[in-house]
Amino acid sequence: MIRLTNIQKSFGKQAVLKGIDLSVEKGEVVVILGPSGSGKTTLLRCVNLLERPQDGEVAIGDFTVSCKHPSKRDILTLRRKTAMVFQHYNLFKHKTALENVMEGLVIAQKMPKEEARERSLRVLEKVGLAAKADAYPSQLSGGQQQRVGIARALALNPEVILFDEPTSALDPELVGEVLSVIRKIAREGITMIVVTHEMSFAREVSNRVVFMDEGVIVEEGKPEDIFSRPQEERTKQFLRRIT
Numbered sequence: 001m002i003r004l005t006n007i008q009k010s011f012g013k014q015a016v017l018k019g020i021d022l023s024v025e026k027g028e029v030v031v032i033l034g035p036s037g038s039g040k041t042t043l044l045r046c047v048n049l050l051e052r053p054q055d056g057e058v059a060i061g062d063f064t065v066s067c068k069h070p071s072k073r074d075i076l077t078l079r080r081k082t083a084m085v086f087q088h089y090n091l092f093k094h095k096t097a098l099e100n101v102m103e104g105l106v107i108a109q110k111m112p113k114e115e116a117r118e119r120s121l122r123v124l125e126k127v128g129l130a131a132k133a134d135a136y137p138s139q140l141s142g143g144q145q146q147r148v149g150i151a152r153a154l155a156l157n158p159e160v161i162l163f164d165e166p167t168s169a170l171d172p173e174l175v176g177e178v179l180s181v182i183r184k185i186a187r188e189g190i191t192m193i194v195v196t197h198e199m200s201f202a203r204e205v206s207n208r209v210v211f212m213d214e215g216v217i218v219e220e221g222k223p224e225d226i227f228s229r230p231q232e233e234r235t236k237q238f239l240r241r242i243t
């Protein structure tokens, strides 16, 4: 479904991704773990070319883009197949929850407004925010804002949703409501790649855990194997530090 091949990304002289290969099956929930600065967010942003790798290939379904010289059209096509949920929600402050969810449908997908409104209301209901459709972001808690961010991604009906530390900006008491929404949509079989520090979430919801360090994938496997029987010393060290 998604195949990243030999993804290489440097910022100046710093090599941040050193030839990453990663495949994700349809319906799979893959969690990326690793120390701060290991390249997790950069890798996620390479999937939709928000970061442009110097080398490598990104394939979603049967659509393949070579990262060296992607055309604008390639980038657009890739973006339409993906949706991203950001750490800081990235909502439009002057638009209501409903308008935030509708925006991508009306502007990018050129969906008629009435249809976009209906679909957006349905996904707002799915994330438990039907009653807040007309609220502005400033009138919502962080957890509610992030649920709008998730609704916005879901509404686009993407082939994969990319979650970039979706709960790390939240007060601890608001993390649970966001994780339970993500858990619910994971169960519906939507393909997801999730960068997170929430170990219990990774353990419970993911099909596969990928552990990164210093721009390489050190180890990957089923969550029960990675958490209970990590093979690599770097994985063991990381898990000892955070659990």
Ligand code: ADP
Pocket (backbone or CB within 6 Å): 011, 016, 034, 035, 036, 037, 038, 039, 040, 041, 042, 043
């Ligand atoms: P992680 O998500 O694992 O914490 P990141 O992918 O955010 O790691 O960052 C990996 C490394 O790349 C870090 O050293 C970070 O400082 C660097 N980096 C990330 N984005 C940029 C950027 N836009 N410009 C320069 N360096 C960056």
